[in-house]
Amino acid sequence: MAGAEYRFSSTWWLPAAPARRVFDAVVDLEAYPNWWHDVRSVRRLDDDTAEVVCRSRLPYHLVIAMRREEEDPVTGHVRVGLSGDLEGFLAGALHAVGEGTRLEITQHVRACKPLLRKLDTVARPFFHANHAWMMRRGHRGLAAYLA
Template sequence: MTSRRHRFVFRSVWRLDESPEAVYAVLERAGEYPLWWPQVREVHALDGMSGTARIRSVLPFDLWITGRATRHDPDAGVLEMEITGDVAGWARWALRRDEASRSGGTVAVYEQQVEVRKPLLRQLAVPARPFFRANHALMMRAGRRGLERWLEGGLDDD
């Protein structure tokens, strides 16, 4: 049974200078996320539709998840997956051309709804909620910056 106190809903909007097609081409390759997203520490493919990942942001714990693709639609600009593991639920990228951008950039909307499953996190879900939300926001900010650098031609070893 899902408890509201163990549930988190996240939404991030990234505005990027590259085209939706270029952004989609990077986001659909989840196995490469550790190359540009520092908090995605490792990804292991299980098959063509699923894989496991270890994620760690500022807070001193790892999240282990298994993701299974439920929608892969380049024409609509949508990537969606079901998540199980330390958190369970779903995540979705929805990309569209940024009409306000002169460069033909992209608006990338990331949405996630998950329930905390890891026992320690379930105990901390209420008192540490602001820290969990801040942790997620920092992770998303670093992901956007990493993706921007990756789209510009890769990351330097600085």
């Protein structure tokens, strides 16, 4: 990947949610708009692919095709390939900790949307902040959804 490349990592602690319950919620993309308000819509394209439309605080939408690459409830690993406005991957690893679950999220993407590529140099700090806001809302939304 070259140019407009981003790496993100987040850890979500869900103290009262068993790992299998978190796993089931994480792989159910079509339910995301019910608990993650930055995910505006999800449309299933085939058994392994969905089109996801996201919008956080900045005034643009991202349209991303997410294709299942790994989904293993035993190991707690999930990974999707991304294409569209972002290209790369998003991976999650779930770890049972007592009665709760720690979800480690890793993203490695390249912006393909022309606006993002054009503004990359000057707007990079805003893109990072926007991503952080979105992930915080996703974490809060998932915790409430699972409560």
